[in-house]
Structures are given as C-alpha cells and as structure tokens.
Amino acid sequence: MERLVTPAAMRAWADARRAEGARIGLVPTMGYLHDGHVSLVRVAKEAGSEAVAASIFVNPTQFGPGEDFEKYPRDEARDLAMLDAAGVDAVYLPGVKDMYPEGHQTFVDVTGVSRGLCGAARPGHFRGVATVVAKLFLASKPHVAVFGEKDYQQLAVIRAMNRDLDFGVEIVGAPIVREEDGLAKSSRNVYLKGEDRVAARCLSRGLFRARELFGKGERDAGILAGVAGAAIDGEPRALLEYAEGRNPVTLAPLAGQVDAVTILVAAKVGPARLIDNITLGK
Ligand code: PAF
Secondary structure: OEEEOOHHHHHHHHHHHHHOOOOEEEEEEOOOOOHHHHHHHHHHHHOOOOEEEEEEOOOHHHOOOOOOOOOOOOOHHHHHHHHHHOOOOEEEOOOHHHHOOOOOOOOOOOOOOOOOOHHHHOOOHHHHHHHHHHHHHHHHOOOEEEEEOOOHHHHHHHHHHHHHOOOOOEEEEEOOOEOOOOOEOOHHHHHOOHHHHHHOHHHHHHHHHHHHHHHOOOOEHHHHHHHHHHHHHOOOOEEEEEEEEEOOOOOOEOOOEOOOEEEEEEEEEOOEEEEEEEEEOO
C-alpha cells in the first residue's frame, strides 16, 4: 500500500493509474476506522474499482467552534493496518497545511440540501465537507467514490456538488453497518461509556419501530418520524435534536401520506452527538 502525503503525490498516483487505464475508486475517511469503513472499501471494489485509494484526514473546516476537532479519535497505525488488510492500494494522508496552506480562501457551498437537519445545528459543517471532498476528488481523480449512508445528508450534499460542478464521479452510497444491538457504527461511539452506550440504542430502536409500523401499513410521514423521535425522548440520557421524515432523494420535508420516506434522527447522548436514519419504502 502506497502512502501519499501531498496533493501533488496523490495526483501523480492518480495520473499513473489513469494512464494504465485503471478505474480508480476513492474512499474518503477521517480515520479511526471501523467495520463500516472496511465495507466502503468492499463496495468500491464491487463498483468495479481496479485501484482503490482511501484518504484519512480529520478535516478542520467541517468542525465548528466548540466541536470535537482536537479530541476526534485518531489511530493511524491501526487505520493503516486495516486499509492494507482490506486491499487498499494507496492511502492519502495529507496534513492540515497540505490541504489548507497559508492563504487558502476557496470554499464550496452547496445551498439547499445543506440547510436544516445537521446543517441547522452545525453551521458551516457541510461547506467544510463539500470543500474537502472537492479537493479530494481533484487530487485523486476517482471514477467512483463511496460514502456511508449513515451520513445521509452529507451524501446528498456530495451528490449535489458532484452534479453541479460536473465532477462526473460515480457516487455510491454504502448501507449503514450496525453493532449487534442496532447502534450505527461510528468513530464517535468511542465517546459512549457505560450507561450512555446502552442509552444510545434509542436512536436505532425508534427507527426500527417506525419500520415496523410502516410494515403494518402506516404511511403518514409525521407519525413515522414521531415514533422515532418518541423513542429518543423517552430515554432520559438522550437529548433529541431532530427526528424528521424527508424525501429519500431530494431530502425535501415530507408530511402526510407517502410511498417512501427517509427518517433522519440526531441526538446527544452524554458527550456524543449521534445521527442515524432509515429509508422506508424504496
Ligand atoms: O464522512 C466523513 O468521514 C467525512 O465527513 C468526509 C466525507 C471524509 C469528509 O471529511
């Protein structure tokens, strides 16, 4: 597995792979990898990638003041071993100064789909995400890029950016990977200790209840989202941020009878801010 640190080195690797006629797959991450990330590598290969690059970069521009940028978990040695074992060909590990040198002043702002949900609680977050993903695309020149569906709004933001800026990358969403008790895998789960870890199940519990109701014929988006929110509200250690039913493709708010809906939830449990979602009726 090659290690690349600068944008120039990443570009040179991508140019060489393209010259060989290889289809490049990109798996962007912020490190502290878990099985969910490994599944992204697998999905990249299933999508026909012949040369897979993964990036590890804790991107400061997507963290707001007072958020967990400094204490975001990091374990580079373990991450590299996991990517190597997963069959990644190159890992891109730029430093903050490589990505944002003195004088950096260009940002990508996807309007519309960045608003509401996590965009409301984390102003500037999706601007940071879109900017860094644009930079990763330009350096690694992927044919296909894979992102987890756990960050559902992020995926919609990246799809919009890719379309609007004519990147021409095939964006693939990979299904959420869950712990045995339903909790969606996340690097931030490391913040959950003891009773908070148990309480964190309320997010997936509510979503699974909504799925059960949908299975029994309930089609009211407000009722389905309400059920998911109530499971979080009923957990004393959790603080509900939002529980909303949205159009699975456009993320437009939905009310009343629906054929398909994505229910998105966010809550604080102890020190961790957690998100989760489920799509019903796709
Ligand atoms: O989902 C993530 O890990 C990050 O938001 C991403 C897409 C790697 C951009 O920093």
